[in-house]
Amino acid sequence: MNYLKNDTITALSTAVGKSATAVIRLSGQNAFEIINKIFQTNSSTDKQVKYGYIINGCEKVDEVICTFFKSPHTYTGEDLIEISVHGNPIIIDKVLNLLYKTGARPAEGGEFTYRAFLNGKKDLAEAEAVCNLITSATAASAKAALNNIFGGFSSKIKTIKDNITNLIAFLEVNLDHPEEDIMFLSREEKLTRIDSHIQDVKNLLNSYKISKILQNGINVAIIGKPNTGKSSLLNAILGRNRAIVTAIAGTTTDTIEETIECKGIPFTIIDTAGIRDHINNSIELIGQERTKETITKADILLWIFDSSSKLDKNDIKIADYFKKSCTNIPIIAILNKSDLPANLYLTKNSFGITFQNIIHISAKTETGISDLLDKIVKIAGVSETQNNHLMINSRHYILLQNTLNALIKTKNVLKLKDADEIACFEAINAQNYLNEILGINIKQDILDAIFSNFCIGK
Ligand SMILES: Nc1nc2c(ncn2[C@@H]2O[C@H](COP(=O)(O)OP(=O)(O)O)[C@@H](O)[C@H]2O)c(=O)[nH]1
Ligand SMILES: [Mg+2]
Numbered sequence: 001m002n003y004l005k006n007d008t009i010t011a012l013s014t015a016v017g018k019s020a021t022a023v024i025r026l027s028g029q030n031a032f033e034i035i036n037k038i039f040q041t042n043s044s045t046d047k048q049v050k051y052g053y054i055i056n057g058c059e060k061v062d063e064v065i066c067t068f069f070k071s072p073h074t075y076t077g078e079d080l081i082e083i084s085v086h087g088n089p090i091i092i093d094k095v096l097n098l099l100y101k102t103g104a105r106p107a108e109g110g111e112f113t114y115r116a117f118l119n120g121k122k123d124l125a126e127a128e129a130v131c132n133l134i135t136s137a138t139a140a141s142a143k144a145a146l147n148n149i150f151g152g153f154s155s156k157i158k159t160i161k162d163n164i165t166n167l168i169a170f171l172e173v174n175l176d177h178p179e180e181d182i183m184f185l186s187r188e189e190k191l192t193r194i195d196s197h198i199q200d201v202k203n204l205l206n207s208y209k210i211s212k213i214l215q216n217g218i219n220v221a222i223i224g225k226p227n228t229g230k231s232s233l234l235n236a237i238l239g240r241n242r243a244i245v246t247a248i249a250g251t252t253t254d255t256i257e258e259t260i261e262c263k264g265i266p267f268t269i270i271d272t273a274g275i276r277d278h279i280n281n282s283i284e285l286i287g288q289e290r291t292k293e294t295i296t297k298a299d300i301l302l303w304i305f306d307s308s309s310k311l312d313k314n315d316i317k318i319a320d321y322f323k324k325s326c327t328n329i330p331i332i333a334i335l336n337k338s339d340l341p342a343n344l345y346l347t348k349n350s351f352g353i354t355f356q357n358i359i360h361i362s363a364k365t366e367t368g369i370s371d372l373l374d375k376i377v378k379i380a381g382v383s384e385t386q387n388n389h390l391m392i393n394s395r396h397y398i399l400l401q402n403t404l405n406a407l408i409k410t411k412n413v414l415k416l417k418d419a420d421e422i423a424c425f426e427a428i429n430a431q432n433y434l435n436e437i438l439g440i441n442i443k444q445d446i447l448d449a450i451f452s453n454f455c456i457g458k
Pocket of ligand 1: 336
């Protein structure tokens with residue numbers, strides 16, 4: 001990527017294709033000079049929003065609205081103009097080509113936000129959140145990305161960083177004046193403080209799981225022996241007949257996967273081939289292997305039982321499989337067919353398996369489905385009503401993990417006598433990892449990798 005800082009860039013900021021209006025952005029030190037050469041208006045000069053025409057010599061190219069943003073109070077921190085043109089690709093191309101001819105360069109992906117970062121309008125975590133917001137697939141992930149853009153995540157990082165800076169200052173005082181008795185903080189006090197910083201970092205690390213769920217969704221696999229109502233449950237959740245439902249055991253031979261948004265979160269529901277002792281044919285055998293594969297990738301398992309009939313050897317076979325594979329994926333026991341007389345009772349600890357919940361439903365009458373979805377969201381740890389979720393990506397996660405390790409080392413070293421210098425070194429490492437999250441002293445190739453994921457025009 002070849003981002004220059006001193007030229008003027010332009011790109012279409014709205015989606016490609018036909019639309020009522022489209023917005024072209026122009027940013028850089030010559031932005032006003034360039035637009036003045038191709039924009040004809042009768043609006044008074046002091047107006048921020050001006051109506052007029054884009055002109056190519058004597059030819060009117062389009063009727064437009066130009067909004068002028070004067071540096072430094074702009075998205076990029078530079079002089080910036082947004083030209084609202086008619087949303088026809090031919091017009092858009094004409095205006096862009098005219099801008100190139102007049103001295104602007106086509107912007108690279110993410111270059112407007114990159115300039116915002118360079119000019120201190122956004123730190124790196126805030127800039128990354130812009131990309132997250134645009135690509136958010138659900139309301140909950142968009143909300144979390146917005147929290148980051150508003151600085152929710154960055155301010156937490158800055159607070160931890162400031163606390164560590166404070167600690168380093170105390171450590172350095174002892175290094176600079178070892179013989180003088182100006183011990184501002186006792187060793188115990190320093191250790192207590194480090195413990196609290198460690199906890200702060202751990203709290204953020206814990207939020208990563210939720211961030212991942214908000215972005216990628218929850219994989220929910222429906223498993224159980226044949227004819228318990230797995231496919232019926234998938235259909236009930238989706239609200240349509242996606243999977244074939246019959247009274248013939250072994251109807252579902254392959255996995256069926258569908259994604260829906262539920263409580264603001266993408267749910268990928270996977271219906272599987274029933275697990276049973278006696279297998280009819282080789283297709284069913286392959287289907288059961290797929291079921292086992294699906295189980296390993298699931299975030300939550302819905303083990304569905306037919307509550308109108310007694311347990312049999314197939315249920316025990318599934319329990320044995322779980323015990324052997326030592327999976328620690330949360331399992332919800334679902335007693336289906338609650339519309340029929342009950343013949344089966346389970347406790348939270350049945351046949352050596354611990355269930356997170358036991359839920360009674362009827363896939364046929366769609367009773368209990370909403371309650372089940374609530375439970376899944378709760379187990380995943382994502383609350384629909386909670387507004388303060390943050391968007392922590394894998395880059396942040398690795399750096400937070402490094403911060404945590406450096407803080408643990410600081411703590412361990414501090415327990416030793418006369419080791420404040422090494423403790424100081426480790427604390428500075430922790431501080432540097434946090435700086436990297438914010439984009440301070442960060443390598444160019446890392447910046448290139450981050451911004452190259454952005455779309456053009458952002
Ligand atoms: N009474 C009743 N029958 C159900 C219910 N859910 C499924 N069934 C029936 O049970 C049989 C097997 O259902 P299916 O969804 O194909 O089970 P799967 O093999 O586990 O996928 C079908 O005849 C369904 O109509 C339910 O809640 N109540
Ligand atoms: Mg089925």
